[in-house]
Amino acid sequence: xxxxxxxxxxxxxxxxxxxxxxxxxxxxxxxxxxxxxxxxxxxxxxxxxxxxxxxxxxxxxxxxxxxxxxxxxxxxxxxxxxxxxxxxxxxxxxxxxxxxxxxxxxxxxxxxxxxxxxxxxxxxxxxxxxxxxxxxxxxxxxxxxxxxxxxx
Amino acid sequence: xxxxxxxxxxxxxxxxxxxxxxxxxxxxxxxxxxxxxxxxxxxxxxxxxxxxxxxxxxxxxxxxxxxxxxxxxxxxxxxxxxxxxxxxxxxxxxxxxxxxxxxxxxxxxxxxxxxxxxxxxxxxxxxxxxxxxxxxxxxxxxxxxxxxxxxxxxxxxxxxxxxxxxxxxxxxxxxxxxxxxxxxxxxxxxxxxxxxxxxxxxxxxxxxxxxxxxxxxxxxxxxxxxxxxxxxxxxxxxxxxxxxxxxxxxxxxxxxxxxxxxxxxxxxxxxxxxxxxxxxxxxxxxxxxxxxxxxxxxxxxxxxxxxxxxxxxxxxxxxxxxxxxxxxxxxxxxxxxxxxxxxxxxxxxxxxxxxxxxxxxxxxx
Amino acid sequence: xxxxxxxxxxxxxxxxxxxxxxxxxxxxxxxxxxxxxxxxxxxxxxxxxxxxxxxxxxxxxxxxxxxxxxxxxxxxxxxxxxxxxxxxxxxxxxxxxxxxxxxxxxxxxxxxxxxxxxxxxxxxxxxxxxxxxxxxxxxxxxxxxxxxxxxxxxxxxxxxxxxxxxxxxxxxxxxxxxxxxxxxxxxxxxxxxxxxxxxxxx
Numbered sequence: 001x002x003x004x005x006x007x008x009x010x011x012x013x014x015x016x017x018x019x020x021x022x023x024x025x026x027x028x029x030x031x032x033x034x035x036x037x038x039x040x041x042x043x044x045x046x047x048x049x050x051x052x053x054x055x056x057x058x059x060x061x062x063x064x065x066x067x068x069x070x071x072x073x074x075x076x077x078x079x080x081x082x083x084x085x086x087x088x089x090x091x092x093x094x095x096x097x098x099x100x101x102x103x104x105x106x107x108x109x110x111x112x113x114x115x116x117x118x119x120x121x122x123x124x125x126x127x128x129x130x131x132x133x134x135x136x137x138x139x140x141x142x143x144x145x146x147x148x149x150x151x152x
Numbered sequence: 153x154x155x156x157x158x159x160x161x162x163x164x165x166x167x168x169x170x171x172x173x174x175x176x177x178x179x180x181x182x183x184x185x186x187x188x189x190x191x192x193x194x195x196x197x198x199x200x201x202x203x204x205x206x207x208x209x210x211x212x213x214x215x216x217x218x219x220x221x222x223x224x225x226x227x228x229x230x231x232x233x234x235x236x237x238x239x240x241x242x243x244x245x246x247x248x249x250x251x252x253x254x255x256x257x258x259x260x261x262x263x264x265x266x267x268x269x270x271x272x273x274x275x276x277x278x279x280x281x282x283x284x285x286x287x288x289x290x291x292x293x294x295x296x297x298x299x300x301x302x303x304x305x306x307x308x309x310x311x312x313x314x315x316x317x318x319x320x321x322x323x324x325x326x327x328x329x330x331x332x333x334x335x336x337x338x339x340x341x342x343x344x345x346x347x348x349x350x351x352x353x354x355x356x357x358x359x360x361x362x363x364x365x366x367x368x369x370x371x372x373x374x375x376x377x378x379x380x381x382x383x384x385x386x387x388x389x390x391x392x393x394x395x396x397x398x399x400x401x402x403x404x405x406x407x408x409x410x411x412x413x414x415x416x417x418x419x420x421x422x423x424x425x426x427x428x429x430x431x432x433x434x435x436x437x438x439x440x441x442x443x444x445x446x447x448x449x450x451x452x453x454x455x456x457x458x459x460x461x462x463x464x465x466x467x468x469x470x471x472x473x474x475x476x477x478x479x480x481x482x483x484x485x486x487x488x489x490x491x492x493x494x495x496x497x498x499x500x501x502x503x504x505x506x507x508x509x510x511x512x513x514x515x516x517x
Numbered sequence: 518x519x520x521x522x523x524x525x526x527x528x529x530x531x532x533x534x535x536x537x538x539x540x541x542x543x544x545x546x547x548x549x550x551x552x553x554x555x556x557x558x559x560x561x562x563x564x565x566x567x568x569x570x571x572x573x574x575x576x577x578x579x580x581x582x583x584x585x586x587x588x589x590x591x592x593x594x595x596x597x598x599x600x601x602x603x604x605x606x607x608x609x610x611x612x613x614x615x616x617x618x619x620x621x622x623x624x625x626x627x628x629x630x631x632x633x634x635x636x637x638x639x640x641x642x643x644x645x646x647x648x649x650x651x652x653x654x655x656x657x658x659x660x661x662x663x664x665x666x667x668x669x670x671x672x673x674x675x676x677x678x679x680x681x682x683x684x685x686x687x688x689x690x691x692x693x694x695x696x697x698x699x700x701x702x703x704x705x706x707x708x709x710x711x712x713x714x715x716x717x718x719x
Contacts, residue, residue: 008394016385016398042524043602046531048238050388050399051331052207053245054429056343057408058306060320062245063329063344065351066431068207068386070240070399074524082524084392088400089208130252135296137254140270144262240604241579334580336638391600392524 014105014119018098019087021122026094029118030101035110038078039100045073045092073099081106175220189213198403198432199223203473204230205333205352207402207431224354224473231474243386244396248406248429249306251382255433258307259376260410266304271381272433307378308408308425317410317423339465346448346468347441351430353471355437361461361471362443369459370447374426377410381433405430409442416454424453523597526560528574533557538575542698545707550660550671552652552706559602562594568700569618570598572646577605577616584614584631584643588621617645623675628683631695639692642710646698649673652706657717660708670717673699673706684714 018026049067056063072086073095083103085095101118105111176183190197190213200212204227212230219225255271258264270276311317321343329344337345350358365372383403387396407428415421426446428438447461448468460466470476528534534557541553558567559574577583583605589595596607608614611630619625625647634642655674658681661667677683687694687710694710708714 012395012398019398019400043527046238048240049206049234050240050386051242051333052386052402053243053329054248054347054404055245055320055323056347057308057320057425057427058248058406059308061323061326061329061344063347064242064331064333065348065429066202066205066207067234067239067333068243068399068402069211069237070388072240074392076524084390084397086388086390086397086399088386088402089210131299132296133252133254134299136294137269137271138299139295139297140255141297141300142268142270239579391597391604 011102011105014115015085015098015102017119017123017126018085018101020126021094022125023091023094025122025125026097026118029121030097033113033117035104037100037104039075039103041096042074042076042082043072045071045095045099047071047090047092071095075099075103077103175218184217186210186213186217189216195433196221196223198434199355199437200226200230202431202434202437203227203352203354204234206230206234224477228474228477241388241390243388243399246384246386246404248380248384248404249303251304251380251384251404251406252401253304253380253382254403255381256304256378257376257380258378260307260311260378264305264307264310264378266300266302273435304380306408307410311377311410311423315422318413318419318425320425337468339468340451341464341468343445343449343452346464347427347429347445349468349471350428350441350444353441353444354473354476355434355440357471357473358440358444359436361447361467362440364459365443365447365461370450370455370462372424372426372443372446373412374443374446375410375412376439377408377425379405379407379435379438381405381435403432405432405434405438407435407438407442409439409446411446413453418452418454424449523562523594523601526562526570526598527602528557528559530557531574534559534571535575538571542572542575542705542707545698545705546696546709548664549662549708549712550658550665550669550706552701552704554704556703558703561598561602562592564589564592564620565595565598565618566620566648566700566702568703568705569620569646569648570602572698572700572705573599573603573605573616573618576644577603579604579606581615582606582608582613584608584611584617586617586619586621586625589618611643614643617643619645620648622647622649622677625677627679628677628687628695629690633690633693633695636692639694642693642695644696644698646700647677649699649701650675651701652699652704659715659717660712661715662712664709665712671706672717673701681714681716684708688713 048070050070051064051067053062054065055061068088069090070086070088071090071092073092074082074084075096076082081103083099083101085098085102087095087098101114105114190209193216196216197209197212200215200223201207201209204212204215211233212226215226215229216223218229253269255273256266256269258268308317312319326342326344330342330348332345332348337349366374381403383401385401386399388399389396409426409428411424411426413419413422413424424446426442428441428445430438430441444461444467448464450457450462457463537557538555541555545551545553555568555571558571560567561570583599585596585607590607599605599607611617611626612632614632617631631643631645632641634640652673655672655676658671660669660671691710696710697708699706699708
């Protein structure tokens with residue numbers, strides 16, 4: 001295979017966080033790193049559509065149910081490292097930045113810096129939002145109690 | 153018949169200019185920001201995304217602003233924009249079982265695992281206008297509570313265990329669904345293609361069709377088995393990666409309608425199902441979609457075809473409000489020559505009728 | 518970095534280059550047998566010509582299944598390059614392809630092996646992209662039909678075996694049938710299904 005990063009799971013995990021990250025926080029954390037590598041665009045950044053599939057009754061045969069906007073980018077650093085990025089929406093600058101971060105993460109030392117200073121803070125922001133929403137939803141749970149029980 | 157005539161150019165230019173002015177309205181009133189539309193008219197945004205078949209909150213908000221709040225016009229704008237973008241491919245089917253749930257209710261089982269989560273619903277409001285909202289009254293921050301982390305089983309998962317619920321159609325039977333955005337629709341359609349059409353269908357039309365089944369036109373004894381709203385992860389397989397690329401999350405509404413079914417020559421007595429899946433928070437639409445999906449399965453289930461909601465071509469061909477508005481509104485285009493010929497025809501028939509009358513009167517005298 | 522060569526060689530300015538190539542192909546299709554320059558071509562891996570690559574990046578995407586002749590299909594760099602730069606899925610069934618790419622034109626499968634469309638949807642046929650060495654050698658052909666005032670002399674080489682006979686079969690299936698894009702060095706010429714071809718040396 002063309003991609004030789006040892007741990008594809010951690011790469012996927014990082015890409016999932018970068019894809020969901022809000023553009024402004026992503027840019028802030030990135031500029032905090034103080035890295036500005038030279039790179040060339042291999043493809044994009046370009047915005048297009050992905051057609052979303054669902055499953056009939058939730059777990060049955062697939063069907064198409066609408067499109068989402070997606071922006072993708074692929075870059076090559078001067079040392080030849082390739083990076084790819086996909087994100088929902090149309091933020092081309094963010095997609096390009098995510099591709100650069102992906103390419104830089106081929107280097108283990110840089111990957112560790114990026115993980116601790118960019119990816120983990122983003123992940124924590126996203127997790128905090130999820131926790132808050134779950135807690136707000138949980139507060140609307142119905143606690144049924146029995147008023148009268150008929151016993152003969 | 154259409155005839156090319158000139159002379160409208162200046163009028164059209166000025167009409168566009170006037171439209172832009174009227175869209176903006178009184179300049180002393182602050183301009184409406186897209187963020188305000190996205191945050192405070194979020195269900196209108198959801199409707200434009202669902203019927204525009206394009207999930208992009210900011211674009212939907214822009215369309216609403218440009219259309220002066222005319223949602224069908226905004227849906228039209230979203231559809232038109234969609235055609236300008238390349239398609240990268242199809243996502244993996246979303247797993248609604250792993251949804252980050254914001255609302256989840258069942259009308260069939262009170263004590264289903266995970267419980268009844270009401271979420272941000274209008275259901276128990278009194279539908280009394282709130283004068284305080286005319287100002288900028290700050291709402292209370294939401295109450296919080298420790299969430300239950302147990303996985304939220306689908307109602308169908310435990311009803312299915314007894315064999316009383318029909319199984320979902322097997323993915324192995326049709327792994328690649330039809331795509332009505334790519335290929336012209338032809339009837340009869342498979343259920344996957346129908347669901348794609350219904351997912352973008354007009355909410356009002358589907359609501360009426362669904363309602364008609366409740367009123368006895370193809371009665372299907374529906375129960376809202378489960379409705380859930382929340383965020384699902386999207387990912388897409390791409391050649392340059394060894395794994396499906398994660399894209400982020402979108403919000404969807406899912407409705408599993410469970411219908412009592414007495415059995416037919418083709419199927420034993422059991423519960424059958426209708427399914428609704430819609431972009432954003434759109435419960436009414438998802439429920440209507442599920443009712444119509446079930447009604448349109450009449451032939452598959454061996455039911456008598458007696459009602460409009462069971463007529464696939466009637467329902468699907470008239471469910472798309474962009475098509476419908478195009479054809480209805482085209483009547484505004486000049487039909488001058490058409491109408492002239494009709495006018496001449498009516499005059500001639502009238503003249504002939506008068507001659508006949510006179511002849512008859514003379515004969516009678 | 519040979520492993521990632523398939524990522525390189527895309528167009529620097531895909532929108533402008535794509536529009537310019539599209540214009541050339543459209544003009545060539547509208548005036549069958551005329552040769553139109555395609556100047557801004559991508560740089561694909563060896564085996565796929567630059568002009569064919571320009572046609573592929575201009576016309577193919579995730580919605581257009583493509584068929585590759587055996588020498589292209591056997592070249593993994595070409596397959597990966599097309600996948601990355603066009604997104605088009607590759608099909609092994611010539612009858613399912615929206616586009617067919619042929620590098621070995623002299624010994625290609627017969628035209629009737631590709632999708633022919635239907636009378637209701639004649640557009641559901643394969644558009645074939647054939648690699649040619651040029652347009653100034655080979656058997657002289659006489660073209661007639663839409664886009665040609667009377668007749669037009671035309672030649673391309675190499676030519677598929679029994680091409681003139683195959684083409685009259687293709688004509689006989691009208692409105693069904695395949696269309697050809699002939700990809701020469703930095704130029705294209707087209708033979709749409711509406712064109713009648715006879716030997717120009719009679």
